[in-house]
Amino acid sequence: MVASHSMIELHRLHRFFGRTKAVNDVSFEVEAGKVFGYIGPNGAGKTTSMRILATLELPSFGDAFIDGFSVLDDPDRVRRRLGFMPDYFGIYPNVNVREYLDFFARAYGLRGTERTKALNYVMDFTELDKLALKPIGGLSKGMKQRLCLGRTMIHDPAVLILDEPAAGLDPRARIQLREMIRRLAADGKTILISSHILTELAEMCDVVGIIEQGRMLAVGSVHDIQRGRSGVQTRTWVRVRVLGGGGGLANWLAERTDVHELQHDGELVSFAHHGQEQAHADLLREMVLAGFPIAAFGSQTKSLEEVFMQVTEGLVQ
């Protein structure tokens, strides 16, 4: 689906529980067909904002939109376009896999061959066809998670909101789930996904947002976040080799305010530098102008996990 507006939009979203600000002035947009990774420590406000998007909670202030429709004013239109996979399974007793999916297909208004096709497609996609008649109670965690993903996409929604879909899964199930999400993204679905496994998010997501204590700390592409272009001050690890020894350079750098964690070992000088690529280029130019014989200058991009640890303080509400 090609839309002139963002498929997901949060506009100054607030949600208060008493004095606790679970979501505090959060705004971001996700374009159609993009995968947005929602990162934050436990209690940061990820699940609350996802539940508001899924029309399960009301915001205290602000609004959220799915395909241009307000979750407050047009929840029924939002629900037709949205698949929400919460961080719990939500299963019924005495029901098998096919009956479970069949029930949700009926609940989404699918009838006749349309429902049969949707069921077959989803069971094939999630590789649950061999388990069709198995009672849900007897499924493993990975199977249940695939079943929940199947339930989420049974009505072919344009937007998928997945809250910690990989939590508690073994590596094999996690990889399977990741592959499924990649295929959904390739099919043009807009996906908002939260996870603690940041390496996987870095591989899957086009855009990530880091939230802590209800506030959005950084939003941008994974590349931008790692390079500090997302509005947060990130440090880049820089290594310099100086011919004839790095002692002089180390002393020169020690006087600068944008350099931290300075280390010196023979010709090698390494340090954390505030700023983006242009700042590194300016620093290199200043070093050369100062007369240091620079043999090598390299900056190392930080991993998403390192950025996350740097940006957040591990605080919860």
Add this chain to the structure above:
Amino acid sequence: MSTIEVQSTRGIAAAPSAAGEPAPPTWLTRFDERLEKIGEWLNPILVKECRQALKSKQFVITFALVLLCAWLWSIAGIAILGPGVYYSFDGPEMFFGYYMILAFPLLVIVPYTAFRSLAGEREDRTFELLSITTLRPRQIVSGKLASAVVQMLVYLSAVSPCLTFTYMLRGIDVVSIVFILAYLFAGSLAFSLVALLLATVSRERHWQTVISLGVVVALCFAFFLSCIACYEVLRFSAFAIEERWFWLAHGAAATAYLSYFALFFCAAAAQLTFASDNRSTPLRICMLAQHALLAGWIALMVWEEQGEIQYMTIGVPMVIGISLATFHWSIMGMFLVGESPQLSPRIQRTLPKTSAGRALLSWFFPGPARGYVFVLANMAAAVGMALLGMLAWEAVYPPAPGLLRPVRFDQVVMLGVLCLGYVAFYLGLGKLVLAWLRNYSVVGALTSVLVHVILLLAGCGIPLVIHLMSDFRLSGYHLLHVGNPFWTIEEVVDAGGGRGGSIDAVSAVWIVAAVGLAMLVCNLWSILAEVRLVRAASPTRVAEEEAALAALHAPATQLPRSPWDEVE
């Protein structure tokens, strides 16, 4: 039946026979396909609950127990009757035994299962998954109710051969069996609906436990009462179907049942409705329908009994009508003035467009001030109808000279003014208190009821305490008790309102009318604020989609079918 089974059945039907020709569809296959087509349009909740119930141990055990008890009672009954089974009138005794066997699952198990079904969905959070589907809240409630009906029918089917057997014995007729079963069925359905409504009241686990316990106790008590009622009915054989009054009474009871059923159904659906949706309008329509039914039934009863009434008084049914209307609107008003004054943009998009539409229809939309006016308008209509009806009646049947009527016209006027004044005062005061409370906390329906009960208790209790602590005589009515609607109304109606009664009662009518009017004036600002709201325009995105849908469903322009069409 799962789709897989159907597919396999269809596969068999379409499979080529050994000779290479397709096998003709059997009647079973055709019947199966027909059932599948019907199943497509059944409520999804009903389909799911039936699938679950068929596999649940609880249902299997209960059903087996009902069967076993019915068989045991049959054997025991015949053994006790002995040879008397051929000639004695022992049908009612046997029927009563079967009734108890059937009534327990219908009045206790089925409603409690309905309660647990919805409460369990909320506890296990499957309700959240359900609520974000395209199922509407009333579909969820009706699905749960339909599932309860299926269970009732299954239990009934287990006992029905035994019930037929009691007819074979003498002493009980078909009419009694049908009516008793109809009452039982209606009772079970009503209890299931109330249980569903109670399951929506709170999400907190501790409250759910308390409510659950209350539901079990109430259902067991209802079972006990129904057994007593059944025994009495069988003993006196009270189904006089040839009597006109029997059908009138049953008609009135049936309409009351249906109207309250609709009200509770709408209330349960409203509890499950998304907060920005309109929860109130269906409830207000139900309340108005109940009001109209009450007026209609009183009018019909008066018409039916005109021969009797013309020698007595028309005042008595009017007093009953005004009293019932006051009770009805006081209870409903407590809930209506507890609504939030904020109207969501979604509801504002459906407000009446014109000023005349707003003046007539605004009162059906949510809001405490709209609810207050809605109640007062209906109360005024009830009083007005009663007075007009009485005047018209007395014009047709003028009072005979010297006939002392138990209720005079002026008493009915005073009663109407009093009732209207009390409703205006207590609901208006409650509304102001709730508006103040909203500054500090979220106000729900239960808070509203609690506030009004406290106000009423204060209005009755504080003057009584002052009275008890003073030198006044305890026995008589005093103007101090003007806050006590029960005593004041009783004084006006029974004591004759100043003619042989207390003069304070007449003063009380004036005071209550003035205070009620003053309270209405105090609430006028909020009433105007709510009525001034006009219809909001649909957001651009919604308008776009509606236009696209309209274009999709618009009739295609008729294509010319012949060259002559083109010429035209």
